[in-house]
Amino acid sequence: MISVFFPHKRYSFVNESFLQCLPDNVINTIETNKTVLKLTKGQVLFHEGAIPMGVYIVKTGKVKKYATGLNGKEHIFHLVKENGILGHHNLLCDETYSHSAACLTDCCFFLIPKTIFLSIIKNNHNMLDRILQNISHEFGVFINSSRVMAQHNVRERTALSIIKLEKFFDNNRIKLSRKDHSSMVGTSIESLVRVLHDFKEEKIIEIKENVIMINDMEKIIRITNLI
Amino acid sequence: MISVFFPHKRYSFVNESFLQCLPDNVINTIETNKTVLKLTKGQVLFHEGAIPMGVYIVKTGKVKKYATGLNGKEHIFHLVKENGILGHHNLLCDETYSHSAACLTDCCFFLIPKTIFLSIIKNNHNMLDRILQNISHEFGVFINSSRVMAQHNVRERTALSIIKLEKFFDNNRIKLSRKDHSSMVGTSIESLVRVLHDFKEEKIIEIKENVIMINDMEKIIRITNLI
DNA sequence: CGCTAATTTGACCTTAGTCAAATTCTGTGG
DNA sequence: CCACAGAATTTGACTAAGGTCAAATTAGCG
Numbered sequence: 001m002i003s004v005f006f007p008h009k010r011y012s013f014v015n016e017s018f019l020q021c022l023p024d025n026v027i028n029t030i031e032t033n034k035t036v037l038k039l040t041k042g043q044v045l046f047h048e049g050a051i052p053m054g055v056y057i058v059k060t061g062k063v064k065k066y067a068t069g070l071n072g073k074e075h076i077f078h079l080v081k082e083n084g085i086l087g088h089h090n091l092l093c094d095e096t097y098s099h100s101a102a103c104l105t106d107c108c109f110f111l112i113p114k115t116i117f118l119s120i121i122k123n124n125h126n127m128l129d130r131i132l133q134n135i136s137h138e139f140g141v142f143i144n145s146s147r148v149m150a151q152h153n154v155r156e157r158t159a160l161s162i163i164k165l166e167k168f169f170d171n172n173r174i175k176l177s178r179k180d181h182s183s184m185v186g187t188s189i190e191s192l193v194r195v196l197h198d199f200k201e202e203k204i205i206e207i208k209e210n211v212i213m214i215n216d217m218e219k220i221i222r223i224t225n226l227i
Numbered sequence: 228m229i230s231v232f233f234p235h236k237r238y239s240f241v242n243e244s245f246l247q248c249l250p251d252n253v254i255n256t257i258e259t260n261k262t263v264l265k266l267t268k269g270q271v272l273f274h275e276g277a278i279p280m281g282v283y284i285v286k287t288g289k290v291k292k293y294a295t296g297l298n299g300k301e302h303i304f305h306l307v308k309e310n311g312i313l314g315h316h317n318l319l320c321d322e323t324y325s326h327s328a329a330c331l332t333d334c335c336f337f338l339i340p341k342t343i344f345l346s347i348i349k350n351n352h353n354m355l356d357r358i359l360q361n362i363s364h365e366f367g368v369f370i371n372s373s374r375v376m377a378q379h380n381v382r383e384r385t386a387l388s389i390i391k392l393e394k395f396f397d398n399n400r401i402k403l404s405r406k407d408h409s410s411m412v413g414t415s416i417e418s419l420v421r422v423l424h425d426f427k428e429e430k431i432i433e434i435k436e437n438v439i440m441i442n443d444m445e446k447i448i449r450i451t452n453l454i
Numbered sequence: 455c456g457c458t459a460a461t462t463t464g465a466c467c468t469t470a471g472t473c474a475a476a477t478t479c480t481g482t483g484g
Numbered sequence: 485c486c487a488c489a490g491a492a493t494t495t496g497a498c499t500a501a502g503g504t505c506a507a508a509t510t511a512g513c514g
Contacts, residue, residue, distance in 0.1 A: 010325055067374045070452065075374035089366040092359050098237055098367030128355070132319050135362050139316040140325030142369040147294045147302035149376040150413030154470065178493060186377030191470055193494060210479080210493085225297065381502065405461060418502055420462060437461085437511080 010140035020083065026120055026127065030057075034110040045101040045109065046087060052097060054113040056086040061107030062168070064180060067099045076184040077145065079104075079168050089135065091117065104180070152225065154187045158195040159223035161185045162205065166214055174212035237367035247310065253347055253354065257284075261337040272328040272336065273314060279324060281340040283313040288334025289395070291407060294326045303411040304372065306331070306395050316362065318344065331403070379452065381414045385422040386450040388412045389432065393441055401439035 022030075037056070039045060045056060048068055058080055065078040065086070077099070080086055090097050091114055112120075121128050148157060161184050165174040176184075182192040196212070199205045204220055206213045214220065221227065249257075264283070266272060272283060275295055285307055292313070293303040304326070307313055317324050318341055339347075348355050375384060388411050392401040403411075409419040423439070426432045431447055433440045441447065448454065 010322075067370050069374060069378045070454075073378055075370075075377050077370055077373055089363045093363035093367075094360065095237075095364065095367065099370050128359075132355075132359060132362075133321065135359075135366065136316045136320035137322065138366065139362065139369075140320075140322065142366075142373065143294050143302075143304055143326050146304055146369065146373040146376050147296060149373055150302050151296045151300055188471055189493080190472080190495085194470090197494080227297075415503055416461080417463085417504080421502090424462080 010137065010144050023124070023126065026124060029116060029120060030110065030112055033116045034112055037109040037111050039103050039107050039109070041103055041105050043103050043107075045103065045107075046097055048097050048100045050097050052087055052091045052114065054111050055088045055091055055117050056101075057110040057112065058082055058084045058086065059108040059110060062104040063101050063107060064104055065099055065101050066183065074180075074183040075186065076180060077142075079164075079184075081168060088117070088131070092131075092135075104176070148226075149186055154185065154191050155195050155198070156223060156225045157185045157187070158192060158199075159220045160226065162199075162212065162214065162220055163217075163224070165212070166217075172213050174214075175210065176212075237364065237371050250351070250353070253351060256343060256347060257337065257339055260343045261339055264336040264338050266330050266334050266336070268330055268332050270330050270334075272330065272334075273324055275324050275327045277324050279314055279318045279341065281338050282315045282318055282344050283328075284337040284339065285309055285311045285313065286335040286337060289331040290328055290334060291331055292326055292328050293410065301407075301410040302413065303407060304369075306391075306411075308395060315344070315358070319358070319362075331407070375453075376413055381412065381418050382422050382425070383450060383452045384412045384414070385419060385426075386447045387453065389426075389439065389441065389447055390444075390451070392439070393444075399440050401441075402437065403439075 034057075036059075037045075039061075045063065046052070060082060063080045063084070063086065064076050065080065066074040066076040068074055080101075086101050086109075087097070121131060148160060152160070161181065162174065164184075165176060165181075166172060169175060178189045178192060182189045185192055196205070196207065199220075200207060202219070204214070204216045204223075206215055261284075263286075264272075266288075272290065273279070287309060290307045290311070290313065291303050292305040292307065293301040295301055307328075313328050313336075314324070348358060375387060379387070388408065389401065391411075392403060392408075393399060396402060405416045405419060409416045412419055423432070423434065426447075427434060429446070431441070431443045431450075433442055
């Protein structure tokens, strides 16, 4: 549950493994009550402020979770891929969505209706424990990420973003628009581009057809200034 | 649960009310199993990385929760006062503390042992619901606070900090060291001082004997640039 | 009163944001 | 396949925000 690179700090969510090894009866309940939802790249799954109707499970595709500032600027705070779960927080505290979710690629979701999800949790101690554990863990991840935002500079945060993205994408091929990448780092597109340029010159990464590939993970870890 | 000032965003935690209106049997269990702990101003209640032994309830006093950067710089992400609860997150996900807690004033705590706390939760659906609701709510608060850190400047963040502090302290008397205040805003002591100086000149706040008093809340809200 | 720590101010410099222009990429239609 | 328009990315020049260091002032406390 704790990142390989930074054993003393929490950086990674656990959503990805959340729906593995579920008991059979839960799987059945989900299967019989789910709605399949297909969205294309760029479409919004749910909007900040909307009322949650259920939780979403990502079957295929990649999704960004983000909050929107007044000027409309996005702040991407998490990425979700296959088998990840979306939208459970606001369902559990019975509030409107505190953030939005949109597709980075074409996606397929299972929508589990609110009542079904809540009853699964109520009737299944194990599920509840896992949810609680999951969300509590995220707490530590968030503390750390707001600390990084407050204390680390753009170069350091960009290095950290690359480490996160490497784990999110497959085969060392990071494919993300500069706009999304910069709103994940918390900087302007131009500043991000300049840092990436530096990393290229320092032979730490390569960029081909807008795909970032990591050459020297050791150096990236060192640049984060987190260890 | 949602702030008065910013109805469309989550800014406030709900810890303060967490332990009110507990069922009698829970109160009894806590009473018979608690340890009373008295610490003086400045003392550390628990350290990042330590193993949680239980949860703490603040009976009197004020506490800061913070994460520590490599250089030792503190990042204060939350303040807790009377009736607040501390240390439950890492107990629930069974990890070492992801952050530290230290006393801003002389404090008195109840320490509820791990096993007792977990059994209260297990045997008490209502308690569990509240914990889950509480933590899920915090999720939204954190998203927002990391967004603010990423997108807003020091002046805006300082204004927001003053709003938070006004709710935390009593009688419009904000008493916090510049060091703590600056690590809450996420800036240097000097930059914070300069912004406070500006606020004084603009007649928005007054500072007497190192206590900040708000003169014009309307203006402070406007300055945050959050609405 | 005198010592230490905290706060405030000033000067300077680095970082990173903004705006504009140039270049490259992408998809579409011929 | 090529040409082209529009979008995304990159680069350059400039500016503003905010960090750092040192010195001055004030507060806290025995």
